[in-house]
Amino acid sequence: MVGWPERFEVLQTGVSGCGNCMGRNAGTDPRMVNALAAQSLGSVVANTLWCHRHEGEPGMNAKDILEQLIGFPSVVGTPNGDIVAWVKGYLESHGATVTVLPGPEGDRANLFATIGPKDKPGYILSGHMDVVSASERTWTSEPFRLRAEGDQLFGRGASDMKGFLAAALAGLPAMAKMPLSRPIHFAFSYDEEAGCRGVRHMLERIGNLCAPPLGAIIGEPSSMVAIRGHKGKAAARIEIHGATGHSSRPDKGLNAIHAMTAVMNATLKTIDALRSSASDQNFEPPYSTLQIGTISGGRSVNIIPDLCVLELEARAVPGVSPTVLLEPIKATAEAFENDGFRTTWEISSTYPALSLDVDAPLARLMEGLTGASTLAAVSYGTEAGLYQAAGIDAIICGPGDIARAHRADEFIRLDELIACEEMILRLAATLRG
Numbered sequence: 001m002v003g004w005p006e007r008f009e010v011l012q013t014g015v016s017g018c019g020n021c022m023g024r025n026a027g028t029d030p031r032m033v034n035a036l037a038a039q040s041l042g043s044v045v046a047n048t049l050w051c052h053r054h055e056g057e058p059g060m061n062a063k064d065i066l067e068q069l070i071g072f073p074s075v076v077g078t079p080n081g082d083i084v085a086w087v088k089g090y091l092e093s094h095g096a097t098v099t100v101l102p103g104p105e106g107d108r109a110n111l112f113a114t115i116g117p118k119d120k121p122g123y124i125l126s127g128h129m130d131v132v133s134a135s136e137r138t139w140t141s142e143p144f145r146l147r148a149e150g151d152q153l154f155g156r157g158a159s160d161m162k163g164f165l166a167a168a169l170a171g172l173p174a175m176a177k178m179p180l181s182r183p184i185h186f187a188f189s190y191d192e193e194a195g196c197r198g199v200r201h202m203l204e205r206i207g208n209l210c211a212p213p214l215g216a217i218i219g220e221p222s223s224m225v226a227i228r229g230h231k232g233k234a235a236a237r238i239e240i241h242g243a244t245g246h247s248s249r250p251d252k253g254l255n256a257i258h259a260m261t262a263v264m265n266a267t268l269k270t271i272d273a274l275r276s277s278a279s280d281q282n283f284e285p286p287y288s289t290l291q292i293g294t295i296s297g298g299r300s301v302n303i304i305p306d307l308c309v310l311e312l313e314a315r316a317v318p319g320v321s322p323t324v325l326l327e328p329i330k331a332t333a334e335a336f337e338n339d340g341f342r343t344t345w346e347i348s349s350t351y352p353a354l355s356l357d358v359d360a361p362l363a364r365l366m367e368g369l370t371g372a373s374t375l376a377a378v379s380y381g382t383e384a385g386l387y388q389a390a391g392i393d394a395i396i397c398g399p400g401d402i403a404r405a406h407r408a409d410e411f412i413r414l415d416e417l418i419a420c421e422e423m424i425l426r427l428a429a430t431l432r433g
């Protein structure tokens with residue numbers, strides 16, 4: 001947090017009590033009072049930060065909420081009614097207006113909630129409620145039960161990204177007490193880990209849910225640095241169906257694996273061409289890429305294989321469509337239909353790149369809220385590109401480290417949760433009437 005004075009100093013002057021703790025101990029706890037927040041935003045924010053994290057106070061702090069959220073095994077691709085119901089109940093108990101948006105699957109839903117004036121443009125706090133499975137064998141504790149060890153909080157989704165959800169929800173009671181002149185929205189999605197499936201359905205209806213937003217903060221783990229860009233992605237699955245037969249008469253069959261080698265060669269050729277194509281030095285590597293991820297086919301060495309399946313993905317720098325990058329490969333596969341093969345082509349997941357200008361108002365706002373410069377790009381993808389494609393400026397900023405995601409003993413630190421909650425309260429403070 002470059003540029004911010006030392007945190008959690010005792011605030012020497014100007015602290016009055018808030019409604020929660022009735023002023024008890026206000027300003028005397030060195031752990032909880034953020035001197036800078038108080039100086040820049042007034043003592044209401046500083047007091048609220050202190051109060052609602054105080055042990056034993058009514059209400060839940062970010063750790064308590066994270067414990068609840070981690071307890072729901074909301075694995076991608078499975079029903080999520082339990083976690084949606086809990087979050088809805090929490091939001092409503094603090095006065096938010098909540099809309100549950102069931103997806104076409106019928107057993108899972110997005111959730112959109114608002115505090116503050118609904119008819120004014122405001123800011124979206126965006127996160128996904130699903131997590132990847134916890135099938136790694138090296139977990140040292142139950143992945144769907146929060147385990148605290150020192151200031152580290154372990155559990156599936158702690159960093160990716162229930163930590164952000166918990167910090168945002170923990171800030172709600174304080175935000176709900178502010179006289180907001182613009183709204184804060186909570187946009188929580190499902191099945192993000194399956195190619196951002198859920199959020200698309202929410203974005204289709206965003207025009208009915210709120211006034212055109214000023215921006216969206218996507219709380220993927222970024223160590224609370226605001227990030228303005230990522231590549232776009234498209235993943236495809238190709239099937240080539242041939243004709244089987246005895247391997248002694250390959251001339252009588254249609255060998256699907258042989259056909260697929262042409263598709264693989266076309267992929268390698270495109271990969272080579274991309275190395276010298278549109279480049280963006282903000283990314284590593286600084287150009288668009290393709291990769292074959294899986295290939296399967298054949299049953300026995302003495303049978304002509306009648307099916308070969310290949311999965312590949314494209315990752316494109318901003319300004320390049322990842323789906324278009326796959327077109328030559330698709331054309332190569334489909335050309336085999338002229339020789340009697342049958343082919344199928346399915347885009348299994350796709351999302352657009354994110355590219356927010358360094359001088360965009362949202363980028364400038366986040367610099368102020370985090371006290372650090374924004375970062376141009378990261379290598380992982382998020383829902384932010386879809387928000388931007390829907391006409392909403394988006395930026396990534398959340399607690400925790402992406403390196404801890406999708407692996408055993410995923411964790412987040414308590415101070416990271418607190419830093420995120422502070423950032424969100426600072427955002428709300430800028431919206432006070």
Ligand SMILES: [Zn+2]
Nearest residue numbers: 128160161220
């Ligand atoms: Zn995530």
